[in-house]
Amino acid sequence: MSANLNQTNIEIDDPNFRAVFHNLQGNILKGHGREHSRHLFFALRGDARQNRQAIRQLAEKVTSALDQHQQQMSFKQTGQAHLFVNLMLSAGGYQQLDIDPQDWPDDPAFRAGMKDLQTPFDTLPRGDHTPTANPLNDDIRQWETGFQGRIDGMLLLALGGVDAEHAEQVLEAEIQALQHTCGDTLDIVLIQRGHVMRNDKGQVIEHFGFVDGVSNPKFLFSDLNEEFRNGGYSRNDPSAPLNLVLTKDPGGDADSYGSYVVYRKLQQNIKGFWDHLTLLANHLSETSPTQVDAEYAGALCVGRFKDGTPISEQGNDGWSNLFNNFNYDEDVDGLRCPLHAHTRKTNPRGDTVRQFNSPPTIERSRRIVRRGISYGDTELNPTQEWTDAGLLFLCLQASIVDQFIFMQHTWCNNAGFVRQGTGIDPLVGQSPADTAPAPQQWRAKWSNPNADTTEFSFAGFVRNRGGEYFFMPSLDFLRQLAPPQGA
Ligand code: HEM
Numbered sequence: 219m220s221a222n223l224n225q226t227n228i229e230i231d232d233p234n235f236r237a238v239f240h241n242l243q244g245n246i247l248k249g250h251g252r253e254h255s256r257h258l259f260f261a262l263r264g265d266a267r268q269n270r271q272a273i274r275q276l277a278e279k280v281t282s283a284l285d286q287h288q289q290q291m292s293f294k295q296t297g298q299a300h301l302f303v304n305l306m307l308s309a310g311g312y313q314q315l316d317i318d319p320q321d322w323p324d325d326p327a328f329r330a331g332m333k334d335l336q337t338p339f340d341t342l343p344r345g346d347h348t349p350t351a352n353p354l355n356d357d358i359r360q361w362e363t364g365f366q367g368r369i370d371g372m373l374l375l376a377l378g379g380v381d382a383e384h385a386e387q388v389l390e391a392e393i394q395a396l397q398h399t400c401g402d403t404l405d406i407v408l409i410q411r412g413h414v415m416r417n418d419k420g421q422v423i424e425h426f427g428f429v430d431g432v433s434n435p436k437f438l439f440s441d442l443n444e445e446f447r448n449g450g451y452s453r454n455d456p457s458a459p460l461n462l463v464l465t466k467d468p469g470g471d472a473d474s475y476g477s478y479v480v481y482r483k484l485q486q487n488i489k490g491f492w493d494h495l496t497l498l499a500n501h502l503s504e505t506s507p508t509q510v511d512a513e514y515a516g517a518l519c520v521g522r523f524k525d526g527t528p529i530s531e532q533g534n535d536g537w538s539n540l541f542n543n544f545n546y547d548e549d550v551d552g553l554r555c556p557l558h559a560h561t562r563k564t565n566p567r568g569d570t571v572r573q574f575n576s577p578p579t580i581e582r583s584r585r586i587v588r589r590g591i592s593y594g595d596t597e598l599n600p601t602q603e604w605t606d607a608g609l610l611f612l613c614l615q616a617s618i619v620d621q622f623i624f625m626q627h628t629w630c631n632n633a634g635f636v637r638q639g640t641g642i643d644p645l646v647g648q649s650p651a652d653t654a655p656a657p658q659q660w661r662a663k664w665s666n667p668n669a670d671t672t673e674f675s676f677a678g679f680v681r682n683r684g685g686e687y688f689f690m691p692s693l694d695f696l697r698q699l700a701p702p703q704g705a
Contacts, residue, residue: 220472223461229439230287237473241692243304244286245374246463246477246614247437249589250302251290252378254385255412257481257610258393259686262370264403266316270699272403273315276373276396277696279303299379301392305696306479306688311370316702321468323689325478327618332482332686333358333366339619341627353627355648356682364408365483365684372481372688382413410483412591412610421526425486425607426516427598429526433542433565435462435585449543454567456542463587465616467692474692477614480586480622482685483593484646485608489600491679495519498674502662505672510662518660519644519676521561530555532664553665557636558658560645563629569636584629586613586621608680618687644676 221238228235230247244250262269281289281302289300307315309329312322322329330337335356338349358366375392377385397406417423424430435458436442445456460475467474495512503509517529526541530549545567549555555562562569565585570576594607615621629635630643633656641658642649649655655677663669 220466221460221475223464223475224459226437226457226459227439227442228437228460230283236284238475239283239287241470241474241694242283242464243476243690243693244281244283244302245304245589246587246690247283247460248286248441249431249434250281250286250304250376250378252302252376253414254378254382254389255374255376255591256389256393257410257412258373258375258396258406259364259369259408259410260371260373261368261405261407262311262314262403263405266314266702268403269314269316270701272400273305273307273371273696274699275400276305276404277693277699280305280693280696282693293379297379299377301388302374302376304374304690305371306374306690307371308369308686308688310368311688314370315699317469323465323468323476323478323691325618325687325689327623328478328687328689330687332356332480339623341619341624350627352650353623353631354682355631355650357651359651360681361684362408362483365686367407369407369686372479372686376412410593410610412593413596415592415596417525419525423524424592424609425488425594425598426491426520428516428520428522428524431588432522432526433561435587437463445542448541451543453543453545453547458582458585461616462583462585462621463614463616467689467695469695470692471694474694476689476691476695477587478616478618479688479690480611480613480615480618480685481688482611483608483683484611484680485604485606485683487604487679487681488598488607489605490603492516492599494676494679498660498676501672501674502660506662506670508662508669518556519560521555521559528555528561529559529664549665551667552640553661553667553669556658556660557640558642558644560630560643563635563643563647564625566629566636573636584621584624586615586625588613608683611685614690642677646680647677648682649677 292298309331335352338351339353340347340349341353342348375389377388415423421429422431436445436456437458437460442457463477464475467476495515499510499512499515517523522528528544531544550572570581571578590609590611593610595605613622630647633641642655657673657675659671660674661669661671
């Protein structure tokens, strides 16, 4: 019997979901939470029988949603660290396993792969179905060589609760062991190393220095309960039904579900970003009677201050430290949080309802589940531009086209969203190669309808160095990969 995926607020040990969660990979409904990770991108070089055998061997290591829960309990009780493992396949991987294309996950972007810039995708809302090729405005010339070649799958290894050196040793030993067992068939073509960065309050931050990982859809009772304790749900409902992130695994049995993965290595130009924020702050200070600094300009770009405070929640008597229980009902025109701000573009919290009378459920169905991690140099004040630093962006969803691609294309890259003249997302908006983006509108004076707006172009401090679309299949599918017929 199939599970009802319209449900939310589920206990991980709910007996009705036991078979599903036993079969489902971890890190989908809840982040694995480890501080150190390795992303091993591989190509399958054997014949279909050897490739299937290699994947079956890897599958033995994969952590299910239930295992992840048990590991978490064990860590809390004993402090023992547990290795976490995810395994995902690209469309190329399904091909190398000789799976009948009828049984591949059917998302069109997954099937095409991220390097395909020709296939058009239907990315426009409200019945205006003009398909667009290269909706992300990717420029593959900027990709690292390893990402330009064939990638059949990715193994994510993660470890926390131990110091960096120890984690390094364990993860390296795992990689050696893997090469020993599957090395003849499975060629590791690229390794990315992720590590969690924290500010002096211990909060997770990204390389521009902003608190990250605050707002995410929540599926489990324990996570919803925690968010409730952190501020309630009166102005924002973080709950999400399972079908926001899960979809039936076509290769598994009745209780088998998987999730689509978008992976993008996003390099951050930290010095360039902060230098340009200083220019923006100077420009705003010169064109209005209000003096602002680079930190304030940063909040106008991100939608939150560095400490995570939403800019829309600034009060006359200081900053609110509300984290996620907010919306833009009292800021329809973007007088507090600009309409172009990153967090507003990627989660408009009702803007599409107010602007287009679109049902709230449609906007909420665009949400993605972010599970990315920072990579590279931890220096937050580098003297060079484009250091080896950025975000290994990884998000999960039930549909790549309707969620990630829609969000990046129709919201972030679209200067006309949510109104004409809004401009692109200053953090991650991508214009077509060799095209200058239109400037955004900015105001220095917070929440003042009479404050003048001024134009300033802010873009180009994050660039994509490569990526791929994957499917994270059920464990049932991975473990039962039989030798192909006739082999
Ligand atoms: C290097 C690239 C990126 C950086 C530095 C970055 C940074 C941030 C920060 C600081 C926040 C606010 C904290 C939070 O709510 O977690 C945030 C939120 C968010 N970001 Fe990004 N981000 C990046 C890429 C992306 C991309 C490519 C997307 C999708 C197209 C995206 C989607 C989101 C979403 C959905 C939220 C939550 C918004 C909300 O619910 O209020 N981010 N990001």
